[in-house]
Amino acid sequence: MALSVPAIMRTTAARLSALYLLLFALCAVLLVFYMTSLSARMLTAQTQETINDEVLGLARAYQRGGLPVLVRVVENRSRQPGANLYLIADANGQILTGNVQSLEPGVIDTEGWTTEPFSYKRFGEGELDRLRSGTSDQTPPPATGENAVPAEGEKGHNAIALVLRLPNQMIMLVGRDLGEPERFRAVIRRALTLALGMMGLGGLLIWFFVGRAALKRIDSVSEASRRIMGGDLSGRLPVTGAGDEFDRLSENLNSMLARIATLNEGLKQVSDNIAHDLKTPLTRLRNRAEATLSGKHKPADYRQALEGTIAESDQLIKTFNAILMISRLEAGYSSEHTNRVDLAAAVRDVAELYEPVAEEAGVSLEADVNGAFLVDGNRELIGQALSNIVDNAIKYSTDSTSKPAVRVTLERTHGEIRLCVVDNGQGIPDDADRARATERFVRLEKSRSQPGSGLGLSLAKAVMSFHHGRLDLLPGNPGLSVVMSFPSREDH
DSSP states (O other): OOOOHHHHHTSHHHHHHHHHHHHHHHHHHHHHHHHHHHHHHHHHHHHHHHHHHHHHHHHHHHHHHHHHHHHHHHHHHHTSTTOOEEEEEOTTOOEEEESEEEEOTTGGGSOEEOSSOEEEEETTHHHHHHHHHTOOTTSOOOOOSTTOOOOTTOOOEEEEEEEEEOTTSOEEEEEEESHHHHHHHHHHHHHHHHHHHHHHHHHHHHIIIIIHHHHHHHHHHHHHHHHHHTTOTTOOOOOOSOOSHHHHHHHHHHHHHHHHHHHHHHHHHHHHHHHHHTHHHHHHHHHHHHHHHSSOOOHHHHHHHHHHHHHHHHHHHHHHHHHHHHHHHHTTOOSOOOEEEEHHHHHHHHHHHHHHHHHHHTOEEEEEOOSOOEEEEOHHHHHHHHHHHHHHHHHHTTTOSSOOEEEEEEEEETTEEEEEEEEOSOOOOOHHHHHHTTSTTOOOOSSOOSOOOSOHHHHHHHHHHHTTOEEEEEEOSSSEEEEEEEEOTTTO
């Protein structure tokens, strides 16, 4: 999706890129000026040091032989290649010797270092320029007085110098041309400017390609988000596999969407189950009340009808409580606290509780527990889930062809603690039926001769999910084996 420049600049990525580019450009410009000024100061200081050394040498020559020796030394040094600037003038500023042909006015009027770089021409440069340009030899020679300046249109040089007055009031100037420092400073400035330009161009190219890719990924995420907000909860955010922050964000949001879809599906199932499976007991309540009110009955009949209504209402309340508990556990939060739980103690308590029930039903209930099996969990929830499983095992083992028996065992294997409840009844032979048995309100018994709401195994599965474990229904050969697998306390 193409974006205009104003639209692009409204994005956070573009604003950050522009801000960083502006900051980088400002720092680079400051660096250019700092480096060029620093290099100029260093070269100027080096130039002044060189001039001071020259002046000391000339002072020793003047002390040795006076003005004749000084003039001879100046003439010799001024003829050497790459020589400094040398000039000796009389008290009126008339140039007597040296390699300087003309000076900017006022340079030699003040003793000491020149405050600003001045313009000058070397001796003989005017003649060379005229020969190159083909000018006639009759051209008048340039002025050589102290006020002489380079002719109009002729190229001059810049220099700094130290001006001294000799004891006989003659003037000596020793200077250094600034062409080399200026060329060095120009090279530094060009190099830094070129580097700045290349880095700026590189930054723009990186922003263009990398930034556009990031914007495209953000657009794809926005498009997927719009589809999801439109009601398509099966949609997911794109994951490129690059493993960057965009992928991590998309993976987390996809996990959240999957969780939301699961909760929505659970809510839909609860609504459907309530609409279908709770309709029968409510109808039964109404019919009982209507039958009791129709006709004349004895007080004992009314009492019996009310007691039946209360029992039916209690069963409905238990069903609703189970549904609420399952929803809370599947949603991943609960007000129940978790702590250290000994599964062996929980198994012994449940076996002791159901031993009279099993004996009355003619079922042998055995608990094979040795030692302590510690897990992190909630004892009440684990006890409720185990009670539901043991109750189912007792009820559905009565159709066994041999003596009905239920056995509860605990074992530690592969980093897990497995709590197994095995009966020898008819079991659930079909794999699909075993998978459906843990759904809400699912009762595989077609005759519905046994009491129950079909929420026992569903609640047990929710409890195991809350404890980061799992509930497995396995064939017992004969019967059914219900396995509650807990992560051991050391690994959890």
